[in-house]
Amino acid sequence: MFDYKLLSALAAVVEQAGFERAAQVLGLSQSAISQRIKLLEARIGQPVLVRATPPSPTDIGRRLLNHVQQVRLLERDLQRVVPALDDEGLPERLRIALNADSLATWWAQAVGDFCAENQLLLDLVVEDQTVGLKRMRAGEVAACLCASERPVAGARSVLLGAMRYRAMASPAFIARHFPQGVKAAQLPKTPALVFGPDDFLQHRYLAALGVDGGFEHHLCPSSEGFIRLTEAGLGWGLIPEQQVREQLASGALVELLPDKPIDVPLYWHHWRNGGQLLEALTAHLTRSASRWLVPLA
Amino acid sequence: MFDYKLLSALAAVVEQAGFERAAQVLGLSQSAISQRIKLLEARIGQPVLVRATPPSPTDIGRRLLNHVQQVRLLERDLQRVVPALDDEGLPERLRIALNADSLATWWAQAVGDFCAENQLLLDLVVEDQTVGLKRMRAGEVAACLCASERPVAGARSVLLGAMRYRAMASPAFIARHFPQGVKAAQLPKTPALVFGPDDFLQHRYLAALGVDGGFEHHLCPSSEGFIRLTEAGLGWGLIPEQQVREQLASGALVELLPDKPIDVPLYWHHWRNGGQLLEALTAHLTRSASRWLVPLA
Known part of the structure; x- marks a missing residue:
């Protein structure tokens, strides 16, 4: 051995x-x-x-x-x-990579009771949608929640649903940059918010509007920071709908162009021979995730 | 040259x-x-x-x-x-390392108008309180907001104030783990939340209560995720007071032991020859930070 x-x-x-x-x-x-x-x-x-x-x-x-x-x-x-057998003793730990937006929104509610019942401690690692899989391949995490479907060797992936993003900005930001109303063609010259160099959601949003190429942007690798910067009028950005319900209702944030959401799928990657606890967590997530995620169109 | x-x-x-x-x-x-x-x-x-x-x-x-x-x-x-002279053209960019909790709370409000007025785009890098200085030393960022006072060579540091943290937990978590009332000696066997391997705030809190050594904990490197996990009853953790005012008022979260806050100082490190824009931002922060931070005792 x-x-x-x-x-x-x-x-x-x-x-x-x-x-x-x-x-x-x-x-x-x-x-x-x-x-x-x-x-x-x-x-x-x-x-x-x-x-x-x-x-x-x-x-x-x-x-x-x-x-x-x-x-x-x-x-x-x-x-x-x-x-x-093991001198480290209980409780058990699972190391999981996940995207920042899930952690900032539905993840805790989805796994809270499961962790308490199974005396499970979590080592969470925040990774951009696709980078988490590298950690999975490297054997650094037992599971990974990300936007990419294809599993690494020895692992399985299962679709949990999708997060719905909407392009949001503060009323003051819109008044300053779009006094004549929001026009897609002007967006590249208006500061956007981008999570990090691996985040292409804003690029895809602009491309879907027929706007290609580069655009002005801040970089902000924090889910909550992203919302704070949007509220403070630093830029427009794509934000999970479930994270800004209050701001939408109060008018603190408004959708840049009405009803143009982008859905991002979330796949749960887990080792094939990952043991009973990981299997139980997988079954639990598969069963309950639809409470927080939308079906993938 | x-x-x-x-x-x-x-x-x-x-x-x-x-x-x-x-x-x-x-x-x-x-x-x-x-x-x-x-x-x-x-x-x-x-x-x-x-x-x-x-x-x-x-x-x-x-x-x-x-x-x-x-x-x-x-x-x-x-x-x-x-x-x-420069083919990259305006607007200007500043790369800044800061702690996740500042970004999740007061930072955007403090710099929002300054960025709009100066056409400044931010490249934000989230780093644990002390790690940001390494990036400063490496020349990767122009400024760094962190808990450590000592500047790197060629830079200055200025105290902006302190963030006040309180040990919080959900009522359900307290009912489950402390049916007889919260006792400091039992805390090590009760799951805590820790931001990452460089986060010793919870250790210091326990040490101040006379509890030394290791303790059970989840790792959660996300400021908002930290609150979500606390609300969902996965553990207790030290959270910036200004981030949970609503939860404290509604009773969704309660302080673990009454009125035992920890204040963490925040120093603004910036290059000595960093140019006018960085100097103006420094002056702006020095002037306005007391609106969001408490004085260091």
Whole structure:
């Protein structure tokens, strides 16, 4: 069998983003961690880590992490039967990548009772819609909620529904930039809000209106910050409908062009052999997500 | 003088987190970018980039980035006088690192009018209280809002005020975990919420109550997600007071132990030779931040 002392040192360095913190978490010295990584590399005959800040796994390192993650999930099932096997003890943890907008809206309500009933602790990782799958492939997370359908090898994906986005702006912003009424052709010269370099939702919205090419924009990688900037009149942006019901009702925000929503699908990716707890969570989400998401047209 | 074609290639690769996107932004081929980086390294005689995903600067690369950032800020001033010098054109952009909780609360209100009046676009980067300074040192951002006072070389820091945090939980969470009333000694066995591995606020809160050591926790790197998880009863956590006024008034959330806030200072770090626009923003923040922040005790 593999030497899991070495593999868990590798996993700790990547998950904790450094040797020092990995040592703390495993209760070892930093040099002990270094030795384990070196020993692992000597056995395999190639590097498992790129020594950058933070350290990142090589391709072979990624495969090993993936394996560790799956073994951990399988161990979780066994722990229910023989809890003393693992010195880390209960409660259980699941590491999940998800998009910021889900976390800012429906996610907590959807999983709250499930976590309490199953004594489950969550390690949440916020990733742009497509980047989360990289972490899944790297074995860093057990599941990933994102807009992309295609599962990574060894995993399954299931459609939970879609989030509906509407292009919103403050009345003051519209009065300042569109005194004659909103015209699509003027939008590129009006500051937009974009979540980050991987966020193309605003581009797609403009393209659907027949407006191509670049446009002025702020970058704001925070779901709530996005709304605050919109309310303060810094730009227009696409916001999940369920996040701004109050602002729409009070008139604090208005839709830029009436009734032009964009629906973004959400797929739940999870390891095929991820163990009972992950399966139960998958079943729970599949059953209940329609309460918060719209059907994909 | 330095060859700024080479330096801006380096800056683009780091800022865009990859060669492909850097090439897009600069309107060059990927191989042209590679050649510029190699030429830069040949001139300096050592590597400027660690070729990982994403690429990260070496120590010398970091210094070069720092320099590029400062030159760009100086160019901004000159552009006001001779706008045709730069083919990128107006409006201006400032890249700023800040903590998620400021972005989720007061930041937009504080800078909204300033951005509109100065035609300023923001590239916001969300970083944990202390990590933002690393980006400042690396020359990746022009300013940084964080809890740490000590400025990096070439920069100044100014205290804007403090955010007041209160330990909050839902009534259902308290009923489930503390049927006999909240006792500090039981807190480590009750799920807490922690923003990320660099967030020690909950640790400090427990330490101030005389409770040391580890404690059960979820990880949730999202300011709004933090509140959603608290409302859904997944755990208790320290939340900015100004972010949960409504929930406190309605009783949706209650303070775990009455009137035990923690104040976190916020320092505005900015380049000493950052140009007029950065200076004007600094003056504006210094003047107005007390509207949203409490004085540091």
